[in-house]
Amino acid sequence: GAVVSQHPSRVICKSGTSVKIECRSLDFQATTMFWYRQFPKQSLMLMATSNEGSKATYEQGVEKDKFLINHASLTLSTLTVTSAHPEDSSFYICSAVRNLAGGELFFGEGSRLTVL
Amino acid sequence: AQRVTQPEKLLSVFKGAPVELKCNYSYSGSPELFWYVQYSRQRLQLLLRHISRESIKGFTADLNKGETSFHLKKPFAQEEDSAMYYCALNSGGSNYKLTFGKGTLLTVNP
Numbered sequence A: 001g002a003v004v005s006q007h008p009s010r011v012i013c014k015s016g017t018s019v020k021i022e023c024r025s026l027d028f029q030a031t032t033m034f035w036y037r038q039f040p041k042q043s044l045m046l047m048a049t050s051n052e053g054s055k056a057t058y059e060q061g062v063e064k065d066k067f068l069i070n071h072a073s074l075t076l077s078t079l080t081v082t083s084a085h086p087e088d089s090s091f092y093i094c095s096a097v098r099n100l101a102g103g104e105l106f107f108g109e110g111s112r113l114t115v116l
Numbered sequence B: 001a002q003r004v005t006q007p008e009k010l011l012s013v014f015k016g017a018p019v020e021l022k023c024n025y026s027y028s029g030s031p032e033l034f035w036y037v038q039y040s041r042q043r044l045q046l047l048l049r050h051i052s053r054e055s056i057k058g059f060t061a062d063l064n065k066g067e068t069s070f071h072l073k074k075p076f077a078q079e080e081d082s083a084m085y086y087c088a089l090n091s092g093g094s095n096y097k098l099t100f101g102k103g104t105l106l107t108v109n110p
Helices: none
Strands: A004-007 A010-013 A019-025 A032-038 A044-051 A067-073 A076-081 A090-098 A104-107 A111-115 B003-005 B010-014 B019-021 B024-026 B033-038 B045-049 B072-074 B083-090 B098-100 B104-109
Touching: A004 A090, A010 A019, A019 A032, A019 A090, A019 A111, A032 A067, A032 A076, A044 A067, A044 B098, A076 A090, A104 B045, B003 B083, B003 B098, B010 B019, B019 B104
Parallel strands: A010 A111, B010 B104
Antiparallel strands: A004 A019, A019 A076, A032 A044, A032 A090, A067 A076, A090 A104, A090 A111, B003 B024, B019 B072, B033 B045, B033 B083, B083 B098, B083 B104
């Protein structure tokens, strides 16, 4: 199957700093990617839809200035957590849509962010 | 707004026993439903989608619009089926904007 890769898989940062997480579709082009947040023992919460070449669409309650999303190419979307605080500590997961044979969604392995 | 409900957080069965993971949905449009599975320390992956009407790893799921359900079933559970299972609804058409249920952790005991 198709591969979506996230980097870094784990990151620890100090409060107030910014952290960038990358999501790459390795063997297909993705005009649409998604970013989710997963709290411990809870479901995935969709944060935003990342559209190649245009602004991301954020879900209600997600601060766009806090979580900056850039989808500059058909294989890369980035999520930057700006001025991170401990409450931003979470597991962030991305997915990418491969539009072949009806389409399918492929997930990255996730990135664990810990803000001290 | 769409909603996906998985009423069981945890489900434990013995190997060889039948298993059913429940999923109910609420959506005003025509639903497209999926089951995703996450094995320990692995990424989320598609198990099956209702439009395919296929059986994957012995699992099946039938969309029941009258009961707004999409329960996942397997007649004989195996230990390797132990995983987290998420039911998801696509409200984004070809963009696959998914709404996930909270997940059910299935444990198959030897």
